[in-house]
Structures are given as structure tokens and as C-alpha cells.
Amino acid sequence: xxxxxxxxxxxxxxxxxxxLLAFKVALGLSDYVIPGxxxxxxxxxxxxxxxxxxxxxxxxxxxxxxxxxxxxxxxxAVIARLKDWIGGFIRTAAFxxxxxxxxxxAPILFILLGDGLATRLLIAAxxxxxxxLLSFLGVFSEPVREIEHFYEATGRMTWRxxxxxxxxxxxQKLTTVVVGSATLAMVGTIVAEFIAATAxxxxxxxxxxxxxxxxxxxxxLLLIGVGTSLWLVLLEGLGAALQRRMERP
Amino acid sequence: MELEGQDIAYxxxxxAADLFEGLDFRIRGPGFHALFGPSGVGKSTLARLLSGSxxxxxxxxxxxxxxxxxxxxxxxxxxxxxxxxxHFEETASASGRPRLETLLDTFDIRPLADARFPxxxxxxxxxxxxxxxxxxEFDLLIMDESLANVDEATRHxxxxxxxxxxxxxxxxxxxxxxxxxxxxxxxxxxxxxxPKRPPLVVVPGGDQREGAEPDPARLERAMLAIxxxx
Numbered sequence: 442x443x444x445x446x447x448x449x450x451x452x453x454x455x456x457x458x459x460x461l462l463a464f465k466v467a468l469g470l471s472d473y474v475i476p477g478x479x480x481x482x483x484x485x486x487x488x489x490x491x492x493x494x495x496x497x498x499x500x501x502x503x504x505x506x507x508x509x510x511x512x513x514x515x516x517x518a519v520i521a522r523l524k525d526w527i528g529g530f531i532r533t534a535a536f537x538x539x540x541x542x543x544x545x546x547a548p549i550l551f552i553l554l555g556d557g558l559a560t561r562l563l564i565a566a567x568x569x570x571x572x573x574l575l576s577f578l579g580v581f582s583e584p585v586r587e588i589e590h591f592y593e594a595t596g597r598m599t600w601r602x603x604x605x606x607x608x609x610x611x612x613q614k615l616t617t618v619v620v621g622s623a624t625l626a627m628v629g630t631i632v633a634e635f636i637a638a639t640a641x642x643x644x645x646x647x648x649x650x651x652x653x654x655x656x657x658x659x660x661x662l663l664l665i666g667v668g669t670s671l672w673l674v675l676l677e678g679l680g681a682a683l684q685r686r687m688e689r690p
Numbered sequence: 691m692e693l694e695g696q697d698i699a700y701x702x703x704x705x706a707a708d709l710f711e712g713l714d715f716r717i718r719g720p721g722f723h724a725l726f727g728p729s730g731v732g733k734s735t736l737a738r739l740l741s742g743s744x745x746x747x748x749x750x751x752x753x754x755x756x757x758x759x760x761x762x763x764x765x766x767x768x769x770x771x772x773x774x775x776x777h778f779e780e781t782a783s784a785s786g787r788p789r790l791e792t793l794l795d796t797f798d799i800r801p802l803a804d805a806r807f808p809x810x811x812x813x814x815x816x817x818x819x820x821x822x823x824x825x826x827e828f829d830l831l832i833m834d835e836s837l838a839n840v841d842e843a844t845r846h847x848x849x850x851x852x853x854x855x856x857x858x859x860x861x862x863x864x865x866x867x868x869x870x871x872x873x874x875x876x877x878x879x880x881x882x883x884x885p886k887r888p889p890l891v892v893v894p895g896g897d898q899r900e901g902a903e904p905d906p907a908r909l910e911r912a913m914l915a916i917x918x919x920x
Contacts, residue, residue, distance in 0.1 A: 587767045591819075594743060594760055595826055597781065609771055687771045688806065 443674045450666045458659060476656040484656035485663070492645055492661050496668040499630050499641040502558065504672065506565025507626035510573050511619060513566075518577035519604055528582050535574045543568045544632045551637040561633045561641065568629030569622035576618040580611040609687060616680030620673055627669050691719035691755035691829055691860060693740065698749035700735055709735055713749070713890045715879055719756060719830060719860025722853050724871035724895065726864075727881035727920060733864050736881065737761050737832045740862075756829040756860060763834035766819045768807035774818050775803040778825060786825035789855070793821045796851045798844065812839035817848070824852070834864040849874045850900040868920075872912035873898050880919040891919045 458481070465475040472480060521528040547564050554560045581604060588606050592598040608615065634643025642661055649657035699711035709732040717723055725733050738744035740751070741761035753759070768777050778790055794800040797817040802810060810818060820836045837845045852861065853874070862879075865871050871878050875895040882889055893915040898904045 587765050588769055590743070590766055591762070591768075591781075591822065594741065594762075595781070605771075606769060609769065688808070 442677060443671070446670045446674050447667070450670050454663060454666055461655075461659075473653070474655070476659075481656045481659055484654075485660045488657055488660055489664070492642060492657075492664050495640070495642040495645045496661075496664045499634060499643060499665075500627070500668050500672060502561045502641065503565050503623070503626040503630040506562050506630065507569055507623050509562070509566045510570040510622065510626070514570055514573035514577045517574055518581045519600075521578055522582045522603075523600075528578060532575065532578050535571045535578070538571055543571075543629065544636075547633055547636050551633075556637045556639055561630055561638050564633035565626045565630040568632075569625040572625065573618060573622050576614070580615060581607050583607065585610045612680070612684050612687070616677065616684070619680065620676045623673055623676055624669060627665070627672070631665070692753070693717040693719075693756045693759070693830060693860075694750075694752045694754075695740075696750040696752070698736070698739070698747055698751065700732070700739060700747045702735075703746075710881065710889055711748075712888070713881075714888070715890055715892065717756075717830070717860065717862060717877070717879070720856075720858050721876045722849075722861045722863065722874065722897070723877040723879065724863045724865065724875035725832075725879045725881060726866075726868070726871050726916060728883055729866070731881045731883045733881055734763065734834055737834055737862065737864060740830070741832055758828045759830045759832065760823055760826060760828045761832040761834065762819060762823045762836055764816050764819075764836055764838040767815070768818060768822070770806055770808045773804050773806055774799060777807075778803075778822055781822055782825035783827045785827060789825060792855065793824055796855070797821050797848060813841065813844075816840060817844075820848075824856070828859065830860040830862060832862045832864065835866075836863075837865075845870070846874070850898070854900040868913055868916050869909075872896055872916055873904050873909055878912070878916055880916055882920060893919055 461475050462478065464470065465477075476484070517531060521531045543564065546567075547560075550560050550563055554563070585606050588610070589598065589603065592602060592606075630641065631643035631646070634641035635647050636643075638644050642665055646658055646661050649655075649661065694716045695713055697711075698713040698715075699708050701708045713736070725737065727733050735744065738761055739747045741759045743761055768774065772780070778794075779787070782790060794803060797820065799814070799818055799821055802814055802818070807815060807818065816836060816839055820833065823831055823833075837848060840848070849863075849870075863871065863875060873896045876897040878893045878895045880891050880893055882891065893912060895912050895916075896904055896909045
């Protein structure tokens with residue numbers, strides 16, 4: 442799984458860099474606009490370690506924000522399934538809010554909360570919260586009648602059992618949603634850092650942008666890709682392990 | 691024990707017409723009876739109304755000594771996170787637990803007891819589902835195609851064993867197999883589609899018991915009567 446995901450990423454990354462270099466050659470652009478392979482390599486050697494630490498910093502915030510979103514979305518979805526009208530109201534509200542780009546409100550959060558950890562965490566959590574909530578609402582509100590009927594008929598159904606049945610029956614879907622939203626959390630954190638934070642790889646990219654140093658940006662993108670791939674593979678592995686454990690013969 | 695329906699009618703929400711109306715019937719227990727009729731005539735709907743898992747009917751349903759009505763159907767699944775034995779032991783009623791070992795043998799489930807439900811064949815899944823209902827407290831158990839995908843010999847053996855093991859309970863067996871309901875069931879409630887009148891008729895079946903041979907003449911009469919009524 443890790444090998445496949447990393448290979449896919451490296452192919453895409455190499456294609457992107459290759460395209461840039463092709464532009465450079467075709468349009469005769471200077472090294473200042475698009476650096477050559479040697480310059481990118483040297484930048485990687487110089488800044489690789491610092492950028493790797495910055496990616497880990499960003500990843501830490503994204504993981505925390507993502508975890509927070511998962512817990513909150515699961516809790517709200519569990520409560521929302523109690524009554525149809527509560528679920529309907531939350532679903533409509535979440536659908537409307539998620540259609541609004543959360544990063545657009547990031548400046549407001551920075552003005553109110555400053556540029557510290559709290560703001561980065563909040564933006565990371567907000568950006569992946571609503572897609573998670575909508576998926577969790579769908580899963581936890583949809584009865585699995587073929588299994589639940591027996592427990593209903595014999596008076597054994599409890600809310601915990603209901604959630605367990607629905608989560609188990611949709612484990613694959615939940616894993617896919619959690620893995621998909623992990624990328625969103627990473628994007629949200631980087632964008633937040635890019636706008637106003639003082640740490641993380643987004644902040645490093647902002648500095649590189651002010652310096653018009655594309656080599657640094659390309660090195661940062663490489664490390665972001667590797668870091669994100671490792672995280673997604675870890676999440677997929679956790680989901681698969683959970684499913685195997687629950688379905689052991 | 692008795693469950694009586696008077697002038698029962700039901701219309702699904704937003705439907706243009708009643709699914710059925712004017713049903714009068716009486717299910718007397720203990721006994722093994724059948725609900726028969728063409729597809730779409732409302733057998734499962736009537737069963738769900740009788741069990742209380744569906745509401746909104748018109749008419750009167752009177753239960754005398756038949757308060758615990760369970761409805762099971764052939765598409766039900768057991769949760770995939772436990773083995774069959776764990777599930778049976780966890781969900782069996784106090785009075786049903788002593789029956790578990792007997793039922794495991796009757797339904798040929800013992801070799802599968804440590805397997806999980808998704809790994810079973812369709813016939814095995816239906817047998818496992820029926821076992822857990824037979825471990826419950828009930829006065830009337832409605833079995834909606836509960837032995838679908840089970841081979842004929844096993845099905846017949848199971849029906850005879852159920853009748854022998856639960857002589858004090860009442861069963862309503864829903865099946866499209868006219869020979870089977872005619873042979874094993876006491877009363878066969880034939881639900882007829884529009885525009886036939888009356889909408890439901892009761893035909894006496896063969897009610898074969900364990901150890902007894904079926905009476906061919908009686909069986910033939912019952913089958914003809916059921917086919918004619920349907």
C-alpha cells in the first residue's frame with residue numbers, strides 16, 4: 442500500500458517538475474524563474490532537513506485537527522440520528538456551510554485568535570469537519586434493516602448497538618471518508634500557515650514565495666507529498682486492520 | 691391462543707389504492723399454519739401488521755393469549771462481528787438457552803457454530819437466522835420464506851422437527867411452495883389478489899407430524915383447494 446501510494450506520488454511529482462523544465466527549455470526561461478535540476482537538488486540538500494521538520498509540524502497540527510473533527514462529527518451524527526428533524530436540520534446546515542470555502546474565513550480567525558497553534562488547528566478541523574459530518578450523518582441515520590430487525594423485534598436494540606451495527610456495515614465507506622478528509626485537513630493547515638502563521642511548511646512556502654525561490658517551493662511540495670502519503674497509508678492501514686479484526690474467521 | 695383479524699385493510703402511504711381490504715381470519719394456536727398467495731398480494735405486509743412492526747391498518751386485530759408475535763424473513767442477517775454460537779448465546783432468552791444444542795443439531799448448524807455469518811451459504815444463513823428466533827420467547831412466530839435456499843429434504847426435516855419441538859407454540863409459515871404448505875400446515879390462509887372475493891380464504895392442510903406418513907388423498911385435496919383459492 443505504502444509502496445503503491447509513494448510510487449503514484451513520485452510519478453505525479455516527476456511529471457509536474459518535468460513539465461516545468463519543459464516550459465523552461467521551450468520558452469527559454471532563466472534559472473531565476475524556473476531553476477534547473479541541479480539548483481533544485483542543491484536546495485533540497487540545504488533546506489531538506491528544515492523543511493522536513495516543518496512538514497512534521499504541519500502534519501502534527503493536521504492530525505490533531507483531523508482527529509478533533511472525527512470525534513466531533515461522530516458525536517453530532519450520533520445525536521442527530523435520534524430524531525429525523527434534528528438530522529434533517531443538521532444535514533441541511535452542514536451542506537450549506539460546507540459549500541462555503543472555509544479558508545475564506547481564515548483571516549477572521551487570525552484577527553480574532555492570532556497566528557498561533559489554535560488558529561491553525563481550528564482551520565484544519567473546520568475544513569474537514571463538514572464533509573465528515575455529512576458522511577457520518579448518512580451512515581448513522583441509515584438503518585441496516587436486515588440486521589436491526591431482530592434486535593428491534595426482540596426488544597434488545599440500544600443506541601450503542603445501533604451505532605455499532607451501522608458503523609460495522611459501513612466500515613469501508615467510513616475509512617474512505619476519513620482518509621479523504623485527512624488530505625483536506627492537511628490542505629487546511631497549509632493554507633492557514635500560508636496566510637498568517639509563524640510555523641509549519643505553509644509558512645516556509647510563503648517565505649519562499651516572497652523570495653521568488655521556486656526550488657524551495659518544489660522541495661517543500663516533495664516533502665508535503667511524502668508526509669501526506671505516509672499519513673494516508675497509516676490511516677488506511679488502521680481501517681483495514683480494524684476491518685480484519687472485526688471479520689476474523 | 692388466538693389471533694383474530696376483522697375487516698383488516700391496509701394502504702401504504704402515498705399509494706393510490708388499498709393493498710388489501712376486508713380481510714377476516716382467525717389463527718388458532720398452538721399449531722403450524724401457512725399464509726399463501728401470489729407475489730405482491732400483501733403476505734409480508736399482513737405478517738408485519740400482525741407482528742406490530744408495521745402500523746396503520748384499518749379494522750380490528752384481537753389477540754387472545756398470543757401477545758408475543760415475532761416476524762422473521764429470509765433476507766435477515768446476523769452481525770458479522772461474532773460467531774454464530776456467540777450470537778446465539780448472547781441473544782437467546784433464558785427459556786430458550788437450553789434448546790440451543792438441540793437446535794444446532796436439528797438445523798445442521800453445529801459444524802458452522804464457530805463461523806461468522808457472512809461466510810455461510812444462503813441456505814445456511816437462513817437456517818442460522820431461524821435458529822435464533824426459535825431461541826426467543828414467542829407465542830406466534832411468522833416465518834416469511836425463512837427456509838428459502840434450503841434443500842427440500844432438509845427443509846422438510848426441519849419443519850417436522852419444529853412442530854415436534856414446539857407443540858405449545860403457534861407458527862405462520864409464508865411460502866410459495868404449494869405442496870409444502872399443503873403437506874405440513876394445519877390451516878392455510880390463502881390471500882387472494884384483487885378482484886377476488888372474499889380476499890382471504892382458509893383451506894385445511896395435511897398437517898403432517900413427525901413419524902407419520904402423509905395421506906396422499908388428503909394432500910391432493912388440499913393442494914387443489916389451495917391452487918383453486920389462489
